[in-house]
Amino acid sequence: MLKVITLFIALLFYFNTGFAQETVVRKHRLTDQVTERISVLKSDKSTRQGLYQAVTEKDIAVASGSFDHDKKTGLWHFYDPQGQLLQNYDYTKKALLFEAPEDTTSNLRYFVDKTLTDTDRTAKPVKAGGRYFGYIPYLKMFKLPEDLMGISRAASYVAIELLVSPGGRLADFKVHLFSGLNYHKVFNMSTDMPNEEDKIFIPATVNGDPIGCRIMIKCWINNDGGLELP
Template identity: 55%
Template sequence: MKKLILTFISVFYIGCVFAQTPATSKPGPETVVIKRRLTDSVVERFNVLKNNKGIRQGLYQALYQKNYALASGYYDNDKRTGVWHFFDNRGHLVQNFDYKINQVTYEAPEDSTSNLQYFVDVKLNDTAKTTKPVKVGGRFFGYLPYLNLFKLPPDLMNLNPNVSFGAVELLISPLGRLASFKVHVYSGQFEKTFNMSIHVPDPADKIFVPATVNGEPVSCRVFIKCAFRNDGGLEFY
């Protein structure tokens, strides 16, 4: 059946919920701050236990170009807790996720300026009600892990940046699982596809809220248009 692009109105849940730090009469464990660069433009800052730096504890933030928050929330014994807030690269709130109930509580409407497109192998009529697949972390921070897993091989590093771009293609199953992961490279008339492993480092990056058509879960392909950095890595276009 013909692939049709899904058009979405606002879906999921209403309202924004803001995280609160639980009151306590006891001092928390002693922590130290760690800073780490995720991409050329994204830096994360988080607290870890002073006596075990492998355990995250307390506030986590990811910042875009040092000016805009991309993610903000709290860890408790290396597990995300409470409500986390996720933003786009212009500082607009795009998603709230409540880890207490393990549910998206707010998903911002998506418009034509988005770098993400969605396709299903289902013929849609004018009355079809559709929802897109949703990744915890929102439409920017949530998809960074897939972009970070690819770099151009040495033989393609000389591609003309003025006519070159990439596209990450993710196939999400009706069960909300990552079923296929590809990266397409385009440069003028040149095109090459790289099949990536779906066994991504973080198991959470294999899990989505699946797309639906008339309330029934369906498989859906997510395409993310990307630019190439000087080092051959991908960034949002």
């Protein structure tokens, strides 16, 4: 029995030393307001492994979860910049576990090409990552052209327009720039997002049937010409 126990301990030590992978934490500014704290392999700093957090300048977490060999795994939590829980999403099961109610103060609006009645049962499209962190990749895709950098920030705003197909994929991506009383310029953006998961949504439904839906997201323009969610 002693030999068996000794052999088991030796094997356990082998597996722990052979497969445990040392990590380090890297910081990366995601937006002007949000910084990522990413655990990566010490031997390969391009591979995310272990804990992840995205925090505001006030050190409030807007996203927390874990990576396993560069893939999101398990339960992730997503918050607004005030620390209110917006969403729980299980990336292993690909399951939405919680989505906070959305009211008229939200910066997102949803539109379907269908006349709705009072009896229709509707469900909006949902982005894994929640209504704040989940849309940051779209904000990062746009920057004011050089010839518009002088535009008044106080008199201007941007609306991101996303078309989500009934199959839950990004079908169209536009950016609308509004300034003053009459200025309106539309930028047609590529739908080829850097990460495939950024193109995936839980689609909108009407009476249980998937339907295409446009999402409009109001944003502000920062001093560098990038976009921020209010």
